[in-house]
Amino acid sequence: MYKLYTRPGSGGFVVEAALALIDAPFERIDVPKSEAPDPAFLAISPLNQVPVLTLPDGCSITESAAICILLAERHPQAGLAPAVDAPARAEFLRWMAFMPSVLYPAVLRFYYAHRYTADADGTKAVKQAAVAELDRGFAVVDDALHGRDWLVGDKMSVADIYLVMLVAWHPDIDRARAAWPDIERLWARLREHPLMKTLNTAHEMWPA
Numbered sequence: 001m002y003k004l005y006t007r008p009g010s011g012g013f014v015v016e017a018a019l020a021l022i023d024a025p026f027e028r029i030d031v032p033k034s035e036a037p038d039p040a041f042l043a044i045s046p047l048n049q050v051p052v053l054t055l056p057d058g059c060s061i062t063e064s065a066a067i068c069i070l071l072a073e074r075h076p077q078a079g080l081a082p083a084v085d086a087p088a089r090a091e092f093l094r095w096m097a098f099m100p101s102v103l104y105p106a107v108l109r110f111y112y113a114h115r116y117t118a119d120a121d122g123t124k125a126v127k128q129a130a131v132a133e134l135d136r137g138f139a140v141v142d143d144a145l146h147g148r149d150w151l152v153g154d155k156m157s158v159a160d161i162y163l164v165m166l167v168a169w170h171p172d173i174d175r176a177r178a179a180w181p182d183i184e185r186l187w188a189r190l191r192e193h194p195l196m197k198t199l200n201t202a203h204e205m206w207p208a
């Protein structure tokens with residue numbers, strides 16, 4: 001059985017969604033935020049971050065996008081991603097690398113600004129730069145979504161859920177929804193998805 005180390009409102013959101021879509025039973029372990037982490041947790045997550053997925057063979061992996069891609073590969077019947085040889089696979093991989101390397105780190109720079117400056121007065125500037133970088137990245141995604149229903153191919157994939165998780169973390173959500181109408185259109189559809197509604201009850205990613 002899978003074991004998911006997570007926390008409400010964290011990157012565990014998309015992994016929980018993926019596990020639900022593949023209909024895999026899993027054990028959920030809530031990891032409290034702590035400056036004095038549990039050594040057993042550090043052994044599987046050296047940066048003390050969630051999500052971590054422990055696989056049925058006992059191997060544990062970090063990195064939300066890698067976890068999602070792995071689950072998509074191991075459970076192809078769930079359609080979390082285009083097949084390895086499908087034309088849309090290229091754009092799936094592109095977004096599943098773009099989002100965790102451009103958008104997620106900018107979110108972290110905003111919410112953990114003190115880690116990104118040695119200047120005690122520097123966090124305001126770090127946050128401003130993080131928002132600018134988020135805005136640049138979301139504009140790229142919004143542009144790519146223009147005239148299409150889903151980020152990848154012609155059906156929902158785990159990339160869409162990943163995107164919605166990230167945009168929900170934008171520090172100015174009203175501005176985000178107005179600034180990127182194509183992301184908002186996708187997000188509005190997912191807000192009505194029964195699974196997202198259920199997950200949002202626990203994660204409170206966006207106002208119900």
Ligand SMILES: N[C@@H](CCC(=O)N[C@@H](CS)C(=O)NCC(=O)O)C(=O)O
Pocket residue numbers: 009010011012047048049050051062063064065100104108
């Ligand atoms: N690169 C990691 C980032 C994970 C991450 O930053 N998780 C946050 C929650 S969303 C966390 O656990 N932060 C606690 C910390 O960094 O101390 C991934 O994509 O999974």
